[in-house]
Amino acid sequence: MNFTRWSARLPGTQRRAAARTEHTVTPDRRGEGAVPAARAERQSDDPPDDTPPVPAVDDLPTREILDRIPALVALVHGHDHRTAYVNDAYVAAFGGRPLGAPAREALPELDALGLLPLLDQVLRSSKPRTVKSRKAPSGRSYTITCTPVDVPAGTEPGAGGEGGVLIFAADVTDHAEAAERLRASERRQRETAVTLQRSLLPQELEEPDDLRIAAVYHPGGTETAVGGDWYDVITLGGGRTALVIGDVMGRGVRAAAVMGQLRTAVRAYARLDLPPHEVLQLLDGLATEIDANQIATCAYAVHDPNEGRLVYASAGHLPILVRDENGSVQRADEPIGPPLGTGGWMHASGSIPLCPGSTAVLYTDGLVERRNEDLDEGIAALERALAGATGTPQVICDRLVRSTGVTADHDDDVAVLVLQHPSRTGPDGDLFRNAALELLGGVEAAPRARAFASGVLTSWRFPPELHDLGVLAASELVANSLQHGTPPMRLRLRRTDRRLIVEVTDGNDHLPRRRRAEPGDESGRGISIIATIASNWGSRRTPGGGKAVWCEFALPRATP
Numbered sequence: 001m002n003f004t005r006w007s008a009r010l011p012g013t014q015r016r017a018a019a020r021t022e023h024t025v026t027p028d029r030r031g032e033g034a035v036p037a038a039r040a041e042r043q044s045d046d047p048p049d050d051t052p053p054v055p056a057v058d059d060l061p062t063r064e065i066l067d068r069i070p071a072l073v074a075l076v077h078g079h080d081h082r083t084a085y086v087n088d089a090y091v092a093a094f095g096g097r098p099l100g101a102p103a104r105e106a107l108p109e110l111d112a113l114g115l116l117p118l119l120d121q122v123l124r125s126s127k128p129r130t131v132k133s134r135k136a137p138s139g140r141s142y143t144i145t146c147t148p149v150d151v152p153a154g155t156e157p158g159a160g161g162e163g164g165v166l167i168f169a170a171d172v173t174d175h176a177e178a179a180e181r182l183r184a185s186e187r188r189q190r191e192t193a194v195t196l197q198r199s200l201l202p203q204e205l206e207e208p209d210d211l212r213i214a215a216v217y218h219p220g221g222t223e224t225a226v227g228g229d230w231y232d233v234i235t236l237g238g239g240r241t242a243l244v245i246g247d248v249m250g251r252g253v254r255a256a257a258v259m260g261q262l263r264t265a266v267r268a269y270a271r272l273d274l275p276p277h278e279v280l281q282l283l284d285g286l287a288t289e290i291d292a293n294q295i296a297t298c299a300y301a302v303h304d305p306n307e308g309r310l311v312y313a314s315a316g317h318l319p320i321l322v323r324d325e326n327g328s329v330q331r332a333d334e335p336i337g338p339p340l341g342t343g344g345w346m347h348a349s350g351s352i353p354l355c356p357g358s359t360a361v362l363y364t365d366g367l368v369e370r371r372n373e374d375l376d377e378g379i380a381a382l383e384r385a386l387a388g389a390t391g392t393p394q395v396i397c398d399r400l401v402r403s404t405g406v407t408a409d410h411d412d413d414v415a416v417l418v419l420q421h422p423s424r425t426g427p428d429g430d431l432f433r434n435a436a437l438e439l440l441g442g443v444e445a446a447p448r449a450r451a452f453a454s455g456v457l458t459s460w461r462f463p464p465e466l467h468d469l470g471v472l473a474a475s476e477l478v479a480n481s482l483q484h485g486t487p488p489m490r491l492r493l494r495r496t497d498r499r500l501i502v503e504v505t506d507g508n509d510h511l512p513r514r515r516r517a518e519p520g521d522e523s524g525r526g527i528s529i530i531a532t533i534a535s536n537w538g539s540r541r542t543p544g545g546g547k548a549v550w551c552e553f554a555l556p557r558a559t560p
Contacts, residue, residue: 066087067088068088069087069089070089070171071168071169071170072086072087072089072090072093072142072167072168072169072170072171073090073166073168073169074087074090074097074167075164075165075166076103076107076119077164077165078162078164079123079162080102080103081102081104081107081116082101082102082103082106083097083100083101083102083103083106083107084099084100084164085099090169093136094107094136103116103119104116109136109137110167112136112137113134113144114131115131115134115144115146115167118131118146119165119167122146122148123148123163123165126163128145128147128148129145129146130143130144130145130146131143131144132172133172133175133176135176139173140171141171141172141173141175141176141177142169142170142171142172143169143170143172144167144169144170145167145168145169146165146166146167147165147166147168148164148165148166149164149165150163189253192253194219196253196256196257196260198217200230200256200259200260201217201231201263202215202231202233205233206233206234206235208233208239208241208303209432209496209499210239210241210303210305210421210496211241211303211419211420211421212392212393212419212420212422213243213417213418213419213420214392214396214397214417215231215233215397215416215417215418216397216398216401216414216416217229217231217413217416218366218401218406218410218413218414220366220410220412220413228246228247228249228250228256228258228259229246229259229364229366229414229415230246230247230248230259230263231243231244231245231246231362231415231417232244232263232266232267234270236270236271236302236538237273237536237550237552238501238503238538238540238548238550238552239305239306239494239496239501240273240302240303240305241302242270242300242301242302243300243301243302243303243362243417243419244266244270244298244299244300245298245299245317245362245363245364245417246259246263246296246297246298246299246317246340246364247296247297247298247317247364247413247415248262248294248295248296249294249295249296250294255294258287258290258291258294258296259296262283262286262287262290262296262340265282265286266279266283266300269282273538273540275302275311275313275349276301276311276312276313276349277348278347279300279313280314280315280337280340280347281346281347283298283300283315283340284315284340284341284342284343284345284347287340288341290341291341292341295316295340295341296315296340297314297315297316297317297318297339297340298314298315298316298317298339298340299312299314299315299317299318299362300313300314301313301320301360301362303421305421306434306492308354308356309351309352309353309354310322310332310353310354310360311350311351312350312351312352313335313337313347313348313349314332314335314337315336315338315340315347316337316338316339316340317336318364318365318368318379319331319332319336319379320332320352320360320361320362321361321379321382321383321386322352322353322358322360322361323358323359323360323361323389324357325355325356325357325358325423327387327388329383329386329387330352330353331383332350332352334350335348349543355421356421356422356423356424357421357422357423358420358421359386359396359418359419359420359421360418361382361386361396361400361416361417361418362417362418362419363382363400363415363416364414364415365412366406366412366414366415367382367400367401367414367415367416368381368404369412378404381403381404382400382403382404385399385400385403385404392420393419393420394418396418397416400416401414401416431495431496431497432496432497433494433495434492434493434494435456435492435493435494436490436491436492436493437449437452437490438488438489438490439478439481439489439490439491439504442482445482445489446475446478446482449474449478449491450474450475452474452491453474453475454467454471456493457470457471457493460495463556466555466556469533470493470500470502470553473502473530473533473534473551474493474502476527476530477491477502477503477504477526477549477550477551478491478504479526480504480512480526480527480549481505481506484510485506485508485547486506486508486546487507488507489505489506489507490504490505491503491504492505495555497555498554499553499555500552500555501551501552502552502553503548503550504548504549505542505546505547505549506546507545507546508546509541509542509545509546509547510547511539511540511541511547512527512539512549513527514527514531515527515528516528530551533553534551534553535552535554536551536552537550537551537552538551
């Protein structure tokens with residue numbers, strides 16, 4: 001094959017030849033203009049006697065050049081891509097190839113690489129095409145460029161001036177393997193972060209008596225490093241429940257580790273039964289100690305079935321949404337403080353109604369935040385989805401995630417926590433009862449409290465043993481309040497399908513503690529008696545000043 005005849009037709013050859021023609025200096029203009037005469041002489045067509053002649057590109061032995069380059073080169077022509085040439089590197093990689101045969105037969109490696117359709121496309125469009133890092137059957141990887149060329153008539157039998165394609169394949173196996181090792185390392189790091197984060201999230205949600213709760217967590221897509229989204233449900237005793245959701249800024253194992261520390265701290269602070277804003281105040285200081293440069297948002301809420309409200313505090317987190325039984329959605333916007341770790345801010349608590357039949361949603365920004373879209377638009381879309389969402393908390397979780405377009409390749413972590421305060425009627429409603437008595441007067445309040453507790457527990461048809469324990473607990477808590485507390489005082493009895501709760505409130509904010517009473521002491525045994533007979537007990541300060549002391553008894557499970 002005469003390579004000299006078609007080498008001039010390779011892309012760029014004609015352009016370079018024209019450029020040389022344009023910049024050739026004519027004899028009658030040498031020495032004129034801005035070019036000095038000496039320089040013009042060096043640009044003449046006659047080289048100095050002591051300089052060897054430089055051959056023109058068209059005169060170079062093209063086949064010898066192509067045979068020596070390390071890249072794989074092949075030339076095909078015609079609609080069936082008949083083989084016109086393969087260089088030595090191609091032969092070394094895939095073996096000798098017969099000339100004149102169609103590429104599908106003579107060059108099966110091109111078919112295995114999926115290049116035959118690309119050759120057709122190059123011929124039709126007369127434009128070069130490149131595919132990157134294709135793995136050949138030999139296991140080597142190549143980046144392949146297919147360039148259209150004109151094959152002159154008579155170059156090969158049957159060529160007849162048909163269009164051809166020059167195939168240039170560079171071996172990029174080392175680069176491909178390095179990229180694969182990097183991707184594998186990134187996958188391992190992401191899997192480590194996801195495993196760490198999932199292990200730090202609650203493996204099983206606590207189940208309060210009065211609430212139905214479900215949660216879902218979606219890590220970011222496979223190309224996204226995992227973030228620090230988290231949630232938790234903490235039963236505080238006395239029928240109250242704490243709900244928390246947060247988001248640690250950043251990605252990877254570091255964010256997941258900080259998230260785990262904050263979640264552990266929240267559970268510890270929650271056991272103190274502090275108001276939500278005081279919990280966030282403690283978390284703010286802890287976040288600064290963990291890492292002053294690590295910012296996190298958090299919303300902490302407490303539900304008390306006796307109050308019918310959700311008391312909450314927010315450190316830079318998105319607003320809680322509450323849907324009432326009529327389908328109206330309310331946004332808990334205020335108060336919202338700065339994120340955790342900023343320091344120097346006094347957080348405050350707010351409240352929002354959560355009556356029977358209501359549903360509340362706590363979520364992270366991955367659910368509503370989208371590029372090129374205002375955040376308020378995402379929250380408004382979530383409100384609309386929540387307004388029409390019905391069913392169990394898990395069903396609502398799944399529906400909200402779908403309605404906001406969260407998929408497996410979503411670019412941000414998503415955490416959603418849904419809680420329902422169900423309306424209970426009929427036999428189910430009989431399992432959830434409340435009774436309260438204002439404790440007026442002096443020492444005569446104690447016998448009235450015992451009589452009230454006895455009557456209520458009898459009407460609730462408790463077994464005799466549990467009835468007596470409940471009356472004893474009420475008597476001891478009332479006596480403790482009369483001795484150490486201040487008015488107003490109140491006794492409250494509450495039953496659920498799982499437990500009996502006895503609670504006494506008064507106006508003194510000094511919390512009782514359990515201590516060992518000496519044989520000669522006349523007081524100090526009341527709390528010890530409560531701790532001995534009850535399944536659980538505790539105390540907390542109430543928002544308006546004062547305290548509440550409570551205990552609870554587990555109800556016997558019904559035998560099937």
